Amino acid sequence: MKLKSMSRLANWHSSFTYPERYFDIGVAEHLSKYLLQDENQKDVLAVLDVGCSTGIALKTTKEFFSKYGIKLDVTGIDVRNFVKDAAEKNLDTFILGDFFEIDLSKRFDVIICTNMLLNMKLEKIVKALKKMALLLTPNGCLITNTYSFTTTSTKKEFLTQLDYSFKLLKSMKYGWNGIYQEFRRQEHEMIVRRMKSFVGKNQVFLFIDMMLKNWNELSQKDKTFLVFAEYLCRLLGYVGNKPKNRNPSIKG
Ligand SMILES: C[S@@+](CC[C@H](N)C(=O)[O-])C[C@H]1O[C@@H](n2cnc3c(N)ncnc32)[C@H](O)[C@@H]1O
Numbered sequence: 001m002k003l004k005s006m007s008r009l010a011n012w013h014s015s016f017t018y019p020e021r022y023f024d025i026g027v028a029e030h031l032s033k034y035l036l037q038d039e040n041q042k043d044v045l046a047v048l049d050v051g052c053s054t055g056i057a058l059k060t061t062k063e064f065f066s067k068y069g070i071k072l073d074v075t076g077i078d079v080r081n082f083v084k085d086a087a088e089k090n091l092d093t094f095i096l097g098d099f100f101e102i103d104l105s106k107r108f109d110v111i112i113c114t115n116m117l118l119n120m121k122l123e124k125i126v127k128a129l130k131k132m133a134l135l136l137t138p139n140g141c142l143i144t145n146t147y148s149f150t151t152t153s154t155k156k157e158f159l160t161q162l163d164y165s166f167k168l169l170k171s172m173k174y175g176w177n178g179i180y181q182e183f184r185r186q187e188h189e190m191i192v193r194r195m196k197s198f199v200g201k202n203q204v205f206l207f208i209d210m211m212l213k214n215w216n217e218l219s220q221k222d223k224t225f226l227v228f229a230e231y232l233c234r235l236l237g238y239v240g241n242k243p244k245n246r247n248p249s250i251k252g
Pocket of ligand 1: 016017018021050051052053054057077078079080083097098099100113114115116
């Protein structure tokens with residue numbers, strides 16, 4: 001097997017996405033709410049997807065909104081070379097590179113960043129959120145999924161993720177399709193719960209302050225719990241996720 005194909009196989013899970021993704025995980029819902037807030041929206045909204053993977057989720061979202069006369073000009077950034085060909089076809093503009101390294105002069109009305117920040121260290125999450133906040137237009141909207149690290153939710157989060165893992169294991173008796181359906185159900189439940197949107201950079205900065213405060217108040221045990229829970233969940237998610245079985249019509 002060629003080196004390129006091997007690296008693609010080894011990395012497929014980290015770029016996992018599918019056409020209906022932004023409907024399943026609540027991005028489209030947050031975008032609609034944002035559009036409803038302001039009747040004087042621009043004719044064409046500039047959208048940036050940070051960690052867009054193949055761009056297929058944003059393409060489907062753009063097509064959906066265009067049916068209602070809402071035009072989106074979509075730009076995606078992704079660091080992985082193997083998504084380049086698809087992303088270039090699916091998006092108006094695709095930038096191959098590391099978001100942390102890229103200098104952008106353009107400002108965006110909407111920035112989407114989903115499932116890129118979850119497995120990063122806190123300092124990196126903060127750095128990414130700050131950079132995104134500064135790329136927003138004055139009343140621009142950031143839609144993203146991150147933890148808030150509240151003490152009361154930490155144990156519940158851990159137990160929920162453990163429960164998800166057991167349910168995923170149980171679904172094995174229904175074969176790959178069962179595992180896939182359970183995975184999609186969990187994605188929906190878990191990610192929608194963590195999806196947030198902020199209007200204007202100040203809201204993002206307030207959220208960062210709250211997140212840091214919450215994290216500092218966590219006990220070492222809670223911090224370890226969170227990191228472990230996240231890895232366990234992601235590991236089981238990867239194992240129980242067979243790309244061949246991606247059937248967009250299966251709803252969680
Ligand atoms: C799990 S995928 C999520 C794709 C899509 N946003 C979704 O939710 O379906 C995460 C993507 O983020 C990309 N990524 C991770 N770190 C990045 C970085 N520093 N700069 C740009 N892209 C990055 C990965 O290559 C991957 O394609």
